[in-house]
Amino acid sequence: MQPLADLELIQVSADRATVWVHAPDGSTVGRFSKRFGIDAHTTASEQMQGAPQCLHCTHSPPTAHDWQKFCDLMQLHHGITVDRDLIEI
Numbered sequence: 188m189q190p191l192a193d194l195e196l197i198q199v200s201a202d203r204a205t206v207w208v209h210a211p212d213g214s215t216v217g218r219f220s221k222r223f224g225i226d227a228h229t230t231a232s233e234q235m236q237g238a239p240q241c242l243h244c245t246h247s248p249p250t251a252h253d254w255q256k257f258c259d260l261m262q263l264h265h266g267i268t269v270d271r272d273l274i275e276i
Contacts, residue, residue, distance in 0.1 A: 196267055203274050208261050216265050219257045221276065224249050227260040251276040 198207040208217035214231035224245035229238040243260055245253065254276045258269040 197269060197273070199273060206257075206269065206274060208265070208267055208269060210265055210267075216267075217257065217261050217269075219249065219254065219274075221274075222248060225253055225257050225260075227257065227264065229264075249276065 196209045196211070198209070199205070204221040206217075206219045207215055210216045210230040210232075212230050212232045214228075216228050216230055218226040224247050225243060226241075227243040228234075228240050229242060234240055242264055243256075249257075254274065255271065258271050261267045261269045
């Protein structure tokens with residue numbers, strides 16, 4: 188079971204086609220879209236300190252492997268656990 192804090196940082200669209208992940212500072216650090224692919228970003232706080240925005244972005248419909256990669260990136264860069272069963276690809 189996920190920690191409550193991680194669940195509060197994750198939003199899923201009603202059609203389960205898009206997942207957004209928000210950092211504790213309120214910035215959106217991840218978006219996974221079944222139509223548009225992956226956006227994995229640094230936090231707004233990090234960007235204000237000079238970090239680049241993009242950590243890993245794609246611009247095409249994703250695969251099941253891409254979903255796993257997105258979950259890994261959120262854990263690696265932000266310590267946020269995204270349930271791998273949250274959506275189906």
